[in-house]
Structures are given as C-alpha cells and as structure tokens.
Amino acid sequence: MNGLWPDDAQCVVNLSFDVDGRSGWILRDGSFADRPGTMTLGEYGPKVGLPRILDLLEEYDIKASFYVPGYEAETHPDIIPSLLARGHEVGHHGYIHEAPAELNEEEERKVLEKGIGILQEQMGEKPRGYRAPSWDVSTRTASLLAEYGFLYDSSLMDDDVPYILQTEKGHLVEMPVQWLLDDFPYYAYNSAAGVRGPDCSPVSVARTWIAEFDGLYQEGRCYILTMHPQLTGHPSRLSSLERTIRHIRSRPRVKFMRLDELARYWLDSHPSTKI
Numbered sequence: 001m002n003g004l005w006p007d008d009a010q011c012v013v014n015l016s017f018d019v020d021g022r023s024g025w026i027l028r029d030g031s032f033a034d035r036p037g038t039m040t041l042g043e044y045g046p047k048v049g050l051p052r053i054l055d056l057l058e059e060y061d062i063k064a065s066f067y068v069p070g071y072e073a074e075t076h077p078d079i080i081p082s083l084l085a086r087g088h089e090v091g092h093h094g095y096i097h098e099a100p101a102e103l104n105e106e107e108e109r110k111v112l113e114k115g116i117g118i119l120q121e122q123m124g125e126k127p128r129g130y131r132a133p134s135w136d137v138s139t140r141t142a143s144l145l146a147e148y149g150f151l152y153d154s155s156l157m158d159d160d161v162p163y164i165l166q167t168e169k170g171h172l173v174e175m176p177v178q179w180l181l182d183d184f185p186y187y188a189y190n191s192a193a194g195v196r197g198p199d200c201s202p203v204s205v206a207r208t209w210i211a212e213f214d215g216l217y218q219e220g221r222c223y224i225l226t227m228h229p230q231l232t233g234h235p236s237r238l239s240s241l242e243r244t245i246r247h248i249r250s251r252p253r254v255k256f257m258r259l260d261e262l263a264r265y266w267l268d269s270h271p272s273t274k275i
C-alpha cells in the first residue's frame, strides 16, 4: 500500500478520449473544411469510433473521461447526452481545438467562455475538467482555469501523479499526461495535412502502453491514457486497447477512475501537497 490512492489501490488508471472529430483538422487549416477526405477522416471518430469505444467501456464497466471541443458538441448534439447517460465525464477541449499557446488573452478567454457555454447548455452544469488541445497551454491558462472555476487541468507533463497548481486566481489539480501514453504519435496519418506518423502496429503500441503501465504500477503511480476515437476507434487498435485493459485488470488493486473523481479525491485527501 502506498497510501496515495483510494481503496488501498496500488495504481489508479484513467482512460481518456479527446473527441476531436473534424475540429482539429479545420483548426490546422481552414481550407480542410472543403476537403471531404480530411473531413471524413475526422468524422470517423464521432460517427464510428466513439460508439465502438463506448461498447468496449461498457463491456469492462469502465467510466472514462471525454474531452469534447464545443464545435463537435454543436455539430453532434447526441455525443454529450450519450456520454453522460453511460456515466462518463465530459471536459472542455476548446471550441475548434484552439491551442491556448497560440492565442492572446482575449482570444483565450473567448474560447474558454464559448466552450463552457456550449457544454453547460448540453450538460446542465459547467465542465469541471479541462484538457488543452495539443496539450499546448499558454502561461496564463492555469490562472484562467482557476478564475473560471475549473477543478483540474490535464495538459502538463512533469509528473505521473496529480499535483496542486497554485495560481494567482486560486488552485487547480493538475492531472499529468505524456505523449508516450497518447495514440496520436503512433497512429495519426493524413498526407493532405502533412501528418505522416509512423502508423505503428497496434500490437506494438499495446506492448509499449503495457510496459509503461507495469512500471507505473510497480512504483504505485497513476496511469492516464489518452486516445482519439478517429484513431483508436478502428477495430485493430481497439482490440489492442482491450488487450491493454485486460492486462491492467489482471493486476491486483488497480482502480479505474474518471479524472474529475480523482482530482476531487486528490484535493480532499492531499492538502499537504499544496505548494
């Protein structure tokens, strides 16, 4: 027992999905909106990948965290209700996948407010979690998130357990992420956009994700895996995710949590971690 996690868990695991759909491609280049090849590449996520992922999560009774750009929520008004009905969490992920580091303060506030407004309208409450598109926050993002009442951010990379971020507007819980535990660097490929990833074998990706889990489990840390329905929603990749889940489940004292639950737990039980 390492004392960090609820229910005497050795390791906490979170599965998270960024439902970027078309938004990330349109943001990358507005002309892509008129290129059906790229638009349908993105659309595969909400249209085909997401339902498959939801079925898999249901089969393993796992509640996950989903980050939905406002544009995707507007253009697919069925997404958020279906996530909430299955007990998943929905967090803020920009309006059209804007990286805060590329915005000035006025623009960053506008995007935050627009995303909050759309999610609040569909969820009946404000989102408590935020994940920066491309994990590319600005130097003011943490302070703005605290100002707008967010509980946590999940964009930074300097730890593998949560920690408290103090800002001039209050504190947030940071739920750290890693490119190593993201499907994008392994699977993303779109020649029209100049994205030519290695298009890795899902078997090798699962091997990498499992090896990282084994290390974090041994040390009693936290395992946060980030995926995209337009990438991981394909059958071969989904079966690799399933293999990863089965491996994780084969270990004793592993607890799957949504990031809002984990952030709340961390805040309530680790006040001494405040800096």
Ligand SMILES: [Zn+2]
Pocket (backbone or CB within 6 Å): 018, 019, 020, 024, 093, 097, 133, 134
């Ligand atoms: Zn994204």
